[in-house]
Amino acid sequence: MTDRDLALKSFALRRRMLRLIHEAGAGHTGGGLSCLDLLNVLYYRVLNVSPQTVDAPNRDRYVQSKGHCVEALYTVLADRGYFPDADLDTVCHYQSPYVGHPTRKIRGVEMNTGALGHGLPICLGMALAAKLDAASFRVFTLLGDGELAEGSNWEAAMAASHHQLDNLVAILDHNTLQITGHTREVMANEPLDEKWRAFGWEVRSVDGHDYAQLTAALTTPPPKGKPLFILAHTVKGKGVSFMENVAKWHHGVPSEAELAQAITELTAAEAKLKEAAS
Amino acid sequence: MFTPAAQAMAAQLGLKPGRANLEAFAETLQTLAQADRNLVAVTSDSRGSGKLAPYGKALPRQIIEVGIAEQNLVGITAGLAACGKKAFGVSPSCFLTARSLEQIKNDVCYSNVPAVLVGISSGVSYGALGSTHHSLHDLAVLRAIHNLTIIVPADNAETRAAVRYAAQATRPVFLRFGKAAMLDVTPAGATFTAGRAVTLREGRDVAFLANGETVVHALLAAALLAEQGVSARVVSLHTVKPLDTATVLAAGRECRAVITVEEHMLTGGVGEAVASTLLQAGLAPRFKMVGFPDEDTVTGAQADLFRHYGISMEGLAATALALLGR
Numbered sequence: 001m002t003d004r005d006l007a008l009k010s011f012a013l014r015r016r017m018l019r020l021i022h023e024a025g026a027g028h029t030g031g032g033l034s035c036l037d038l039l040n041v042l043y044y045r046v047l048n049v050s051p052q053t054v055d056a057p058n059r060d061r062y063v064q065s066k067g068h069c070v071e072a073l074y075t076v077l078a079d080r081g082y083f084p085d086a087d088l089d090t091v092c093h094y095q096s097p098y099v100g101h102p103t104r105k106i107r108g109v110e111m112n113t114g115a116l117g118h119g120l121p122i123c124l125g126m127a128l129a130a131k132l133d134a135a136s137f138r139v140f141t142l143l144g145d146g147e148l149a150e151g152s153n154w155e156a157a158m159a160a161s162h163h164q165l166d167n168l169v170a171i172l173d174h175n176t177l178q179i180t181g182h183t184r185e186v187m188a189n190e191p192l193d194e195k196w197r198a199f200g201w202e203v204r205s206v207d208g209h210d211y212a213q214l215t216a217a218l219t220t221p222p223p224k225g226k227p228l229f230i231l232a233h234t235v236k237g238k239g240v241s242f243m244e245n246v247a248k249w250h251h252g253v254p255s256e257a258e259l260a261q262a263i264t265e266l267t268a269a270e271a272k273l274k275e276a277a278s
Numbered sequence: 279m280f281t282p283a284a285q286a287m288a289a290q291l292g293l294k295p296g297r298a299n300l301e302a303f304a305e306t307l308q309t310l311a312q313a314d315r316n317l318v319a320v321t322s323d324s325r326g327s328g329k330l331a332p333y334g335k336a337l338p339r340q341i342i343e344v345g346i347a348e349q350n351l352v353g354i355t356a357g358l359a360a361c362g363k364k365a366f367g368v369s370p371s372c373f374l375t376a377r378s379l380e381q382i383k384n385d386v387c388y389s390n391v392p393a394v395l396v397g398i399s400s401g402v403s404y405g406a407l408g409s410t411h412h413s414l415h416d417l418a419v420l421r422a423i424h425n426l427t428i429i430v431p432a433d434n435a436e437t438r439a440a441v442r443y444a445a446q447a448t449r450p451v452f453l454r455f456g457k458a459a460m461l462d463v464t465p466a467g468a469t470f471t472a473g474r475a476v477t478l479r480e481g482r483d484v485a486f487l488a489n490g491e492t493v494v495h496a497l498l499a500a501a502l503l504a505e506q507g508v509s510a511r512v513v514s515l516h517t518v519k520p521l522d523t524a525t526v527l528a529a530g531r532e533c534r535a536v537i538t539v540e541e542h543m544l545t546g547g548v549g550e551a552v553a554s555t556l557l558q559a560g561l562a563p564r565f566k567m568v569g570f571p572d573e574d575t576v577t578g579a580q581a582d583l584f585r586h587y588g589i590s591m592e593g594l595a596a597t598a599l600a601l602l603g604r
């Protein structure tokens with residue numbers, strides 16, 4: 001799949017995710033839109049895992065530490081063929097296995113997450129398991145920038161370089177917003193590149209909506225012995241004008257009219273991209 | 279740990295001196311790890327306290343150090359277990375079950391990975407060091423989490439068996455070990471089954487339902503009571519969860535009085551588990567819970583605190599006599 005194919009797919013994924021959140025009456029809209037391109041490139045281009053190899057011992061592992069953006073994950077997994085698209089209609093429903101945070105009951109989900117600051121330590125354990133077995137699989141996690149205030153991330157950041165886990169990749173969905181507002185106002189965390197470098201990581205700063213940049217950063221191996229930190233600059237609410245960079249869309253649910261407008265915008269942008277390339 | 283009278287009683291009963299359960303744990307784990315390269319221990323600067331220094335020397339590739347970072351310890355242990363490793367996360371119980379409780383709840387129990395968590399120097403093993411180092415809350419908080427087998431072995435034999443059980447378990451297990459030298463209370467030839475209590479002595483007047491390092495004191499108390507014509511049953515309720523309700527109910531039905539004994543707060547411990555089991559079955563024997571009351575816990579050596587709170591041969595015998603109205 002070319003960069004353009006992935007970019008085109010992202011419009012359909014965004015529409016599907018917004019419909020899902022609208023139907024469920026709950027969800028994390030802004031963060032879902034900001035990490036959707038990251039998931040798209042991971043599942044279609046980077047991760048060595050598929051619905052056929054979901055139990056293979058040497059598959060790549062992906063653990064979504066920012067578990068609240070589960071709607072984006074479910075949408076991409078369904079599109080990738082892990083389960084039928086119709087299952088998405090049950091998200092957050094009574095007794096549905098499609099809970100509002102990732103669980104291993106769902107095909108393709110590696111660990112139950114939702115409390116913040118848990119994904120990176122778990123991924124360290126997985127990366128250590130690969131090293132112990134001399135296995136070639138890589139381990140990926142997706143962090144939120146608000147989440148970085150959890151101290152457990154920094155315990156893990158220290159231990160990852162100590163153990164030279166160059167098979168470990170942490171991707172930061174750096175949309176600079178969290179539920180209360182701008183991250184610099186809630187709990188300032190910059191300069192993130194210097195912090196992670198100081199903890200011994202290889203840091204790569206990319207546009208988190210640029211497929212070429214993401215692919216290069218995620219597929220080029222880090223220096224030997226260094227864990228890899230992808231500082232992905234993203235836009236919360238990406239792709240929908242009235243949701244972009246607006247903190248209230250953290251878990252805002254689009255109304256019927258808002259959904260229709262979002263879909264119109266996404267479809268127009270999709271048509272424009274198709275036209276430009278043809 | 280024992281008064282001269284208790285020591286004499288132990289000798290009379292032929293109870294052989296063993297080692298600390300923690301030492302029996304470390305030795306068993308090393309034996310298992312030598313036979314299974316898939317087994318790994320994870321430590322938080324705790325290999326010395328966990329008696330795992332020889333293990334670390336013998337099997338450096340099968341021990342992972344995370345530094346003083348218990349949240350990371352549990353997350354890493356869960357990640358290892360999720361990738362097929364038989365991972366034992368070993369850390370003082372006071373830190374393991376408080377600071378990293380959320381990791382235990384989510385990463386291990388909710389995610390349902392077969393990780394083993396080992397709370398070392400539990401209860402008041404560090405009694406003189408103050409409440410920061412007491413783990414008298416651990417069983418209460420862990421009991422309230424779904425999908426965790428909780429085992430508190432009484433002696434070296436139960437410890438060895440519990441470690442072997444945990445190493446082949448397919449679901450999360452928590453083990454709790456103290457660091458005082460134990461007496462062997464398990465009868466020769468006894469089999470260990472997780473979830474099934476061991477009756478160490480039969481009796482009909484009163485039943486001591488105890489676990490961990492308190493069991494031996496109940497056994498000595500039973501012998502002392504026998505001298506006074508009181509027949510006391512002693513049960514090692516080594517598995518706190520799932521509780522062996524059949525054995526608990528049998529005690530409630532067959533004995534006039536039931537006394538629970540634990541190195542734990544009375545709030546949320548095995549005593550309350552036993553009480554709720556008895557009451558819900560319509561049984562109401564005379565009942566007393568011995569353990570640590572809800573107060574600013576006294577500090578001192580474990581033996582001092584046991585005596586202070588009535589966990590001793592003399593204290594438990596007196597409690598039984600009072601409960602029986604003698």
Ligand SMILES: [Mg+2]
Pocket residue numbers: 144145146173174175176177178
């Ligand atoms: Mg954010």
